[in-house]
Amino acid sequence: MILTASIYLCAALAALATLLMMFQRDPVKAAMFMLTALLATAGLYLALSAQLLAALQVILYAGAIMTLFTVALMATPQAWRDKPAPGRALKVLGLAAAAVILAELLKVSYILRSVKISPEFSETGTLGVARELFGRFAFQFELLSLVIIASIVGAVALAMKRRPA
Amino acid sequence: MSAYSLSAISFVLFALAAAGFLTCGNLVRMLMFLELMLNAANIALVALGQSAGSQAYAIMLLAVAAAEAGVGLALIMTLAASFKTLEAENIKELKG
Numbered sequence: 001m002i003l004t005a006s007i008y009l010c011a012a013l014a015a016l017a018t019l020l021m022m023f024q025r026d027p028v029k030a031a032m033f034m035l036t037a038l039l040a041t042a043g044l045y046l047a048l049s050a051q052l053l054a055a056l057q058v059i060l061y062a063g064a065i066m067t068l069f070t071v072a073l074m075a076t077p078q079a080w081r082d083k084p085a086p087g088r089a090l091k092v093l094g095l096a097a098a099a100v101i102l103a104e105l106l107k108v109s110y111i112l113r114s115v116k117i118s119p120e121f122s123e124t125g126t127l128g129v130a131r132e133l134f135g136r137f138a139f140q141f142e143l144l145s146l147v148i149i150a151s152i153v154g155a156v157a158l159a160m161k162r163r164p165a
Numbered sequence: 166m167s168a169y170s171l172s173a174i175s176f177v178l179f180a181l182a183a184a185g186f187l188t189c190g191n192l193v194r195m196l197m198f199l200e201l202m203l204n205a206a207n208i209a210l211v212a213l214g215q216s217a218g219s220q221a222y223a224i225m226l227l228a229v230a231a232a233e234a235g236v237g238l239a240l241i242m243t244l245a246a247s248f249k250t251l252e253a254e255n256i257k258e259l260k261g
Contacts, residue, residue, distance in 0.1 A: 094187030102180035128217035
């Protein structure tokens with residue numbers, strides 16, 4: 001009961017933060033709303049008994065990625081000066097497209113209505129997740145390191161190109 | 166609580182992030198909403214999977230999101246340096 005309530009509460013908080021982020025002019029305040037949404041997601045993971053994932057969410061998303069965004073906002077002063085283009089029709093189109101996506105997704109997953117899930121507290125240990133990562137998903141996990149290496153090389157190459165030779 | 170309401174939570178979050186992505190023109194903000202979309206997909210994985218396997222998959226998605234944020238921000242800063250703007254509307258030519 002309390003888990004169900006907290007799932008709905010965290011979800012509502014995340015949705016509210018995302019909505020406020022859309023209407024926030026100040027980019028740093030928008031980043032703070034994003035932080036709220038990410039922390040609410042961490043709470044959602046806790047309520048869904050994914051403790052390791054909740055910790056990783058706080059460390060990786062709310063810690064590392066948010067720091068990256070804040071530094072990027074500071075390093076690009078254009079973000080503060082730029083006047084947003086007043087394309088109102090474009091905004092309405094974007095909202096309509098998102099509404100269509102939502103309606104389609106809800107319609108497709110309607111079949112899930114008969115599946116009952118009662119969220120109960122259970123401990124999904126780190127050991128179980130590690131067994132999956134290094135057992136069944138070992139190849140994918142190793143491929144992931146390749147993705148990260150490629151992204152590091154790409155980011156460094158892009159940053160080096162900025163200096164005119 | 167049915168699986169439908171759990172999936173509806175992630176769908177609503179995804180649609181809100183998609184709406185933000187489609188309506189705002191600032192590149193950094195668009196990347197932020199992209200991260201939130203990935204986040205919503207992660208919620209669907211964890212909520213509907215309810216096993217160690219789906220959580221392992223979600224952890225891999227987390228790493229992909231981190232890598233994507235790094236490359237995306239490097240790209241955006243390069244664009245900002247050469248175009249002196251961060252509005253997607255103002256970046257029109259592909260010639261470096």
